[in-house]
Amino acid sequence: MEFAGEEDAFAAREARAAAAGVETVAPGLAVADAVDAERVRGLAYTRTALDLLGRADADPASARAVVAAASVAREGTVAVRARVVRDSADASTTAAERECGAALVERGFDVDLDDPDHTLRVLFAGDVCLVGWVVAESVRDFATRKPTDRPFFQPGSMAPMDARAYANVAGAGPGRTVLDPMCGTGGVLIEAGLVGSDVVGNDAQAKMARGARENLAEYLGDAGVDYGVVRGDATDLAVRDDAVDGVVFDAPYGRQSKIARHDLDDLVGAALAETARVAPRCVLIADRSWREAALAAGWRVTDSFERRVHRSLVRHVLVLDRD
Numbered sequence: 001m002e003f004a005g006e007e008d009a010f011a012a013r014e015a016r017a018a019a020a021g022v023e024t025v026a027p028g029l030a031v032a033d034a035v036d037a038e039r040v041r042g043l044a045y046t047r048t049a050l051d052l053l054g055r056a057d058a059d060p061a062s063a064r065a066v067v068a069a070a071s072v073a074r075e076g077t078v079a080v081r082a083r084v085v086r087d088s089a090d091a092s093t094t095a096a097e098r099e100c101g102a103a104l105v106e107r108g109f110d111v112d113l114d115d116p117d118h119t120l121r122v123l124f125a126g127d128v129c130l131v132g133w134v135v136a137e138s139v140r141d142f143a144t145r146k147p148t149d150r151p152f153f154q155p156g157s158m159a160p161m162d163a164r165a166y167a168n169v170a171g172a173g174p175g176r177t178v179l180d181p182m183c184g185t186g187g188v189l190i191e192a193g194l195v196g197s198d199v200v201g202n203d204a205q206a207k208m209a210r211g212a213r214e215n216l217a218e219y220l221g222d223a224g225v226d227y228g229v230v231r232g233d234a235t236d237l238a239v240r241d242d243a244v245d246g247v248v249f250d251a252p253y254g255r256q257s258k259i260a261r262h263d264l265d266d267l268v269g270a271a272l273a274e275t276a277r278v279a280p281r282c283v284l285i286a287d288r289s290w291r292e293a294a295l296a297a298g299w300r301v302t303d304s305f306e307r308r309v310h311r312s313l314v315r316h317v318l319v320l321d322r323d
Contacts, residue, residue, distance in 0.1 A: 002048045009305065010165070011030075017039060018036045019034060020033045037135050040135075044168065048121060050135060051133040053072070063122045078120060080122060082122040089125055152214045152215050158188065173195055176196070183201035185215055190216060190219045194223060198227065202232045234267070241278060248285070249285070280322045284320060290316075302320065
């Protein structure tokens with residue numbers, strides 16, 4: 001698996017939505033078992049998944065040796081695409097493409113660089129080279145859903161790529177229901193819906209609830225999923241016990257949030273208790289760690305990340321499972 005971004009630990013955590021046994025082996029590269037190609041298409045921080053032919057030293061000759069020795073049960077035309085991930089290896093991609101292409105030609109394949117039946121990827125990172133056939137690529141259309149281009153926009157909206165990743169970690173996918181108890185403009189719900197989830201939004205502000213409905217109608221109206229947004233209190237959700245599969249919870253940032261009825265500590269603590277009532281998993285994003293509040297609300301912290309957004313903001317991400 002070839003990761004996007006610079007945070008391999010977080011990318012590997014999201015990749016577990018589409019694969020088992022994810023293990024990072026070099027900067028931006030991981031190996032995994034039982035990859036679900038269709039789920040890979042919806043990942044944010046994975047670019048491609050390969051059917052691995054082999055692992056070698058980070059040089060073109062070693063990559064060619066992998067291709068020459070591997071069992072290749074494929075027919076049709078091929079192309080070879082090589083890449084150095086994050087400029088982390090001293091390897092010539094041109095030489096790798098030439099060497100591996102020659103090895104395939106020697107095995108009877110015809111090369112078609114424009115519209116091949118199969119694409120062989122040669123990925124260099126650190127002192128590692130992974131060689132394999134592309135079996136899935138993520139759909140990287142996040143720029144088409146920039147927050148500023150939505151029907152309803154408010155400053156501070158989360159980027160679609162991050163919203164997709166958090167939804168995936170929370171368990172979004174076909175047959176699942178995802179809740180955002182403080183949904184704002186609905187960005188997380190849009191991304192969860194686009195990977196097949198039914199989505200439920202809640203926000204204390206009437207303006208936000210109306211705007212989120214407008215945004216969901218724009219992006220999910222033809223997605224074949226159920227969606228809805230209500231105005232309500234995140235500490236007293238109008239949702240039955242265990243009614244949803246996952247929650248994504250972007251907690252208010254103390255220095256800029258508008259909180260009508262609660263101080264911040266009480267709001268977050270009570271909202272965490274409510275999410276534990278309605279779902280077995282929660283992904284909490286905030287400008288600080290709410291670990292103690294999560295534990296007090298009955299959650300178990302299974303993963304935690306600190307993700308830098310810009311110089312003055314680090315997002316603290318907790319992945320919570322219910323005991």
